[in-house]
Amino acid sequence: MKRILEVNIGLVYLFLYVPILAVVVFSFNSGEQISVWEGFTFGWYVKLFEDAALWRACRNSLMVAGVATVIATIIGTTAALAIERYRFRFRTVLMRCLYLPIIIPDIVLAIALLIFYVQTAIPVGLISVIIAHCVFNIAYVTIVVRARLQGYDNTLEEAARDLGANEWQTFWRITFPLIAPGIIGGALLAFTLSIDDFVITFFTAGVGYTTLSVHIYSLLKFGITPKINAISTMLLANSIVFILLFLWFQGRTSTTQKQEV
Amino acid sequence: MRRNYHLFVLLFPVVFWLVCFFLLPLVSVFIYSFIERGTYGGVRWDFTLENYRRLFDGLYLGILWRSVSTAFVCTAVCLLLGYPFAYYLARYRPKHRNILLLLVVVPFWTNFLIRTYAWILILRTEGLLNNFFGAVFPNWGPLELLNTPLAVQIGLVYGYLPFMILPLYAALEQLDMSLLEAAQDLGASPRRAFWHVTVPLSLPGILAGSMLVFIPTVGAFLTPDLLGGGKVSYIGNVIERQFKTARDWPFGSALSFMLMGIVLIGTVLYFRALQGSESAESS
Numbered sequence: 001m002k003r004i005l006e007v008n009i010g011l012v013y014l015f016l017y018v019p020i021l022a023v024v025v026f027s028f029n030s031g032e033q034i035s036v037w038e039g040f041t042f043g044w045y046v047k048l049f050e051d052a053a054l055w056r057a058c059r060n061s062l063m064v065a066g067v068a069t070v071i072a073t074i075i076g077t078t079a080a081l082a083i084e085r086y087r088f089r090f091r092t093v094l095m096r097c098l099y100l101p102i103i104i105p106d107i108v109l110a111i112a113l114l115i116f117y118v119q120t121a122i123p124v125g126l127i128s129v130i131i132a133h134c135v136f137n138i139a140y141v142t143i144v145v146r147a148r149l150q151g152y153d154n155t156l157e158e159a160a161r162d163l164g165a166n167e168w169q170t171f172w173r174i175t176f177p178l179i180a181p182g183i184i185g186g187a188l189l190a191f192t193l194s195i196d197d198f199v200i201t202f203f204t205a206g207v208g209y210t211t212l213s214v215h216i217y218s219l220l221k222f223g224i225t226p227k228i229n230a231i232s233t234m235l236l237a238n239s240i241v242f243i244l245l246f247l248w249f250q251g252r253t254s255t256t257q258k259q260e261v
Numbered sequence: 262m263r264r265n266y267h268l269f270v271l272l273f274p275v276v277f278w279l280v281c282f283f284l285l286p287l288v289s290v291f292i293y294s295f296i297e298r299g300t301y302g303g304v305r306w307d308f309t310l311e312n313y314r315r316l317f318d319g320l321y322l323g324i325l326w327r328s329v330s331t332a333f334v335c336t337a338v339c340l341l342l343g344y345p346f347a348y349y350l351a352r353y354r355p356k357h358r359n360i361l362l363l364l365v366v367v368p369f370w371t372n373f374l375i376r377t378y379a380w381i382l383i384l385r386t387e388g389l390l391n392n393f394f395g396a397v398f399p400n401w402g403p404l405e406l407l408n409t410p411l412a413v414q415i416g417l418v419y420g421y422l423p424f425m426i427l428p429l430y431a432a433l434e435q436l437d438m439s440l441l442e443a444a445q446d447l448g449a450s451p452r453r454a455f456w457h458v459t460v461p462l463s464l465p466g467i468l469a470g471s472m473l474v475f476i477p478t479v480g481a482f483l484t485p486d487l488l489g490g491g492k493v494s495y496i497g498n499v500i501e502r503q504f505k506t507a508r509d510w511p512f513g514s515a516l517s518f519m520l521m522g523i524v525l526i527g528t529v530l531y532f533r534a535l536q537g538s539e540s541a542e543s544s
Contacts, residue, residue: 082272086264134278138279196374228378
């Protein structure tokens, strides 16, 4: 029985990592074919730095993800505070509506926003993409920050208020530092999701406003070159950095929680 | 009074955003699904039920069936691979467990396009799989694997397996081992203890993982598009075509509403099952 489990775990890791490693290995392949090994080169990485369209797409992606993350983090945090700290009418309705954007399929949200933009004559460009990304990012930030708010009791806040702090001071001196790891975790998640998103961007970006994901998609659709392996490897390295950051902040979350106890 | 003011400040942005950029767009899809398509790709504001009638054409019912059955198979395969995996991981030495878990999380955070592309590299006619077997077996005829339903199925399992493993792991890791020991002390065989204690207690994880896999796969657009090569249609691709090439937005809206209906029914069933498993646990 144990043997079967061990074989299964090995096979799953192979299944998860062989494709990713193949992409990394072939990003150093000198041949013109994406999957036939000919020799070692850094050439494709050099080509990346010369690719103006790619850099433009990168810049657009960073801008969209940056602005969407800031907006979604603020709105998601206030939403989480309202849901966790207050009881009000329609609280359950709000919670359901809040999580709906991540339950419904990407493509439905994408075409809904497209129709809405056309009807209201909101021009499709980068701003329309930012608005769209905020819709799903707010939900994710709210989930992460709510989890953090549930993690500690609010006697500290009550104590601060008993000692004469007003609500503004209580928030910035007590609540905010305590939930900050959650907020940063939520922001990192939102940023990653925003950079990775393809479907919603594909429908809500105007012509000429290409993000990195849309750029990669068009490379995949209209002529795959080995350059795609190099782009993929760079993105992979990027996501590993982000996971480590996320885990570091989550780790800080659990140590501060232990200190409270 | 002050409390109300604070609550208003906290709630206003989220309610504004949800109403303007989520609920209103959904209402527009709903309205669009009842109007006629115009001659030159636009729309004509005349009420019609034709878009919904067309959904029941054999062609679209077939596509719908393919999407739903593919999503079911994907969920089942992920569960079969993921459950023993999460079970083993949850019992692993805590010191190395986090590293093993991190290795599951890395694909979860990696760009979905890239992970789908990796399978093009492997499955294409002159791809790694055919090259590998061609080198091992001299008379290996290259298999045409890319642009088939099998390629789509593999890509979907690959894409969503971490979504199954993580909730399963969370459920199995919290499992109280003393319950299993108690079952075995009372004479239950390990197999019986597994089916009567471990599985029921990890049911919330099974349900959550199945939801997280089923919902995105049923409406998947990217995987069928890249690995199916547009040769096999799934509902996500049909919707995309209505908006990008066929320019029949009203019909695309009706299709979207149907897809959303399937997903919402799935979600309601999920919460029912979850409540059922919780009340079974407490009794």
